[in-house]
Amino acid sequence: MELNSAGETPSRKSPSLCAQWPPTVLGQTFSQILHRLTGQEARRGNARGAAFQDLSAIIEATECGKLFEESGPPIRGMPEMLGEVAKALGSYAAPPNEKEGRSDSHSEVAEKAEEVGLLFLKLLRKVETAKNSLVCLAWKTGLHHLEGPIYIFAITHSLKQPWTSPRSQDVAGQVLALLLQVTDCGSVARFLHGESEDEKGRFTVVMGLLKPDLNKESWKNNPATKHVFSWTLQQITRPWLNQYLEKILPPSLLISDDYQTENKILGAHCLHHIVCNVPAADLLQYNRAQVLYHAIFNHLYMPEHHLIQAVLLCLLDLFPILEKALQWKGDRARPTTHCDEVLQLILTYMEPEHRLLLRRTYARNLPAFVKRLGILTVRHLKRLERVIIGYLEVYDGPEEEARLKILETLKLLIQYTWPRISCRLVVLLKALLKLICDVARDQSLTPEPVKTALLQEATDCLILLDRCSRGQVKGLLAKSLQSCQDSRVVSWISRVQQASEDAPYDRT
Known part of the structure; x- marks a missing residue:
């Protein structure tokens, strides 16, 4: 290859000559290729493809030592130039804007990603060769400029996304x-945060490259950016994450605040990871925990079960942090908490809800709220009673997830608030007996293990009711045993009678 007098990109007729070029000429050549990859002519597919082929040939033919040598002014050093080229290659293989994205363009992106990935493999092998050589000592500088752009490319195309293919995922991997x-580095986490707390990792470099695409105006220009940020964030845990809090919290809130449900869920996962891996003191500082709470709480008004599940899990881990700031004095009533506020809203939506997926999501998380509040659940006892009775009456499909979780909730409720249960004994007893009869006589496709689990949970609830009512359930069930002709129902009710005889009531 030769560089003509006009400074144009060399032709591809003699690639072996590039091994003899001095650093200045090699730097000029890379500068020209970078211009072709990023300039106006790069919009023409054939021009960009030609520049790509030239770059591949030069990297393959150039000795590893010369790739990382510093060039004198006015040409930038080769390591810095390689970093700019790596960024341009990442942009070349980036997926299209969400508004412009089409299924046919996604296949083109996958093909480009394969080409760029193979080129990055060549570059990294050059670095590895230089690393193992005692002659070339500048490889660390070259790697410093390359590792950020190459990492972003690898994560963009190794995750399963609409713009990837099995082949592009494999190459990126x-x-x-x-x-x-x-x-x-033995893992991505160590690559990002370093081997120890004192060692500087690459997360700051990666965030610096992502930052231009993570502001309010530009974060949707590249649909891969939010996924790269989210996946990268979740690789860093305690005790490293808190030192990056100022960099990760604003993008997480931005993604969570979007109108699209997919982005709300992604943002909720990011915020949940922050809650779990940043010390409470750091989250309470500058009122960050309250900001997180209000950002997440507003999502509870959305009737989307995946989003509700992500939000509730995040809130349950956020409650202990928020309550650290609350101080209770024994001479007055305990103040209502954020957990009370969320549970009140959940019960408001649960009572009339008819969509099975949402019913299951609410029911799945209800036991955790009762455990969290403990005896303070009495504040919500009337509404909980209506929700429990209403949900026990409705068949929930073969897996019966909602009814099983409601029975678990009822058991916890009896255990925590048993002094207030006796006045609700008859209502709860009728609901449980009706459930036992319905399940025992059920001829639907519900698997037998699920029916057994329902009957066992309902029986456990009856036993708890009997203990907290000092034997009243046993007396009420005696008449039912005499008139009932279903042997399976009788066998389960008899277990309540037997358990009541074995356990004294003063252990409630």
């Missing part, structure tokens, strides 16, 4: 594995 090998 190879790129990531080789990057970790070259940087002597």
Whole structure:
């Protein structure tokens, strides 16, 4: 290859000559290729493809030592130039804007990703060769400029997304594995945060590259950015995450605040990871925990079960942090908490809800709220009673997830609030007996183990009711045993009678 007098990109007729170029000429060549990859002519597919082929040939033919040599002014050093080229290659293989994205363009992106991935493998092998050589000592500088753009490319195309294919995912996975090998990191987490708390990782570099695409105006320009940020964030845990809190909290709130449900869920997962891995003191500082709470709480008004599930899990881990700031004095009533506020809203939506997926989601998380509030659940006892009775009456499909979770909730409720249960004994007893009769006589496709689990949970609730009412359930069931002709129902009710005889009532 030769560089003509006009400074144009060399032709591809003699690639072996590039091994003899001085650093200045090699730097000029890379500068020209970078211009072709990022300039106006890059919009023409054939021009960009030609520049890509030239770059591949030069990297393959150039000795590893010369790739990382510093060029004198006015040309930027080769390591810095390689970093700029790596960024341009990542942009070349980036998925299209969400508004412009089409299924046919996604296949083009996957093909580009394969080409770029193979080129990054060549570059990283050059780094590995230089690393093992005692002659080239500048490879660390070159790797420092390359590792951020290459990491973002690898994560963009190794995760399963609409713009990836099995082949592009495989190539990107190879790129990531080789990057970790070259940087002597055993995992992505160590690559990002370093081997120890004192060692500086690459997370700051990665966030610096993502930052231009993570503001309010630009974060939807590249649909991969939010996924790269989310996946990267969740690789860092305690005790490293809190030092990056100022960098990760604003993008997480931004993604969570979007109108699209998919982005709300992604943002909720990011915020949940922050809640679980940042010390409470850091979250309470500057009122961050309250900001998180209000950002997440507003999502509870959305009737989307995946979003509700993500939000409730996040809130349950956030409650202990918020309550650290509350101080209770024994001479007055305990103040209502954020958990009370959320449970009140959940019960408001649960009572009339008819969509099975939402019913299951609410019921799945209800036991955790009762455990969290403990005896303070009495504040919500009337509404909980209506919800429990209403949900026990409705068949929930073969797995019966909602009714099983409601029975678990009832057991916890009896255990925590048993002094207030006796006045509700008859209502709860009727609901449980009706459930036992319906399940025992059920001829639907519900698996037998599920029926057994329902009957066992209902029986346990009856036993608890009997103990907290000092034997009243046993007396009321005696008449039912005499008139009932269903042997299966009789066998389960008899277990309540037997358990009541075995356990004294003063152990309630």
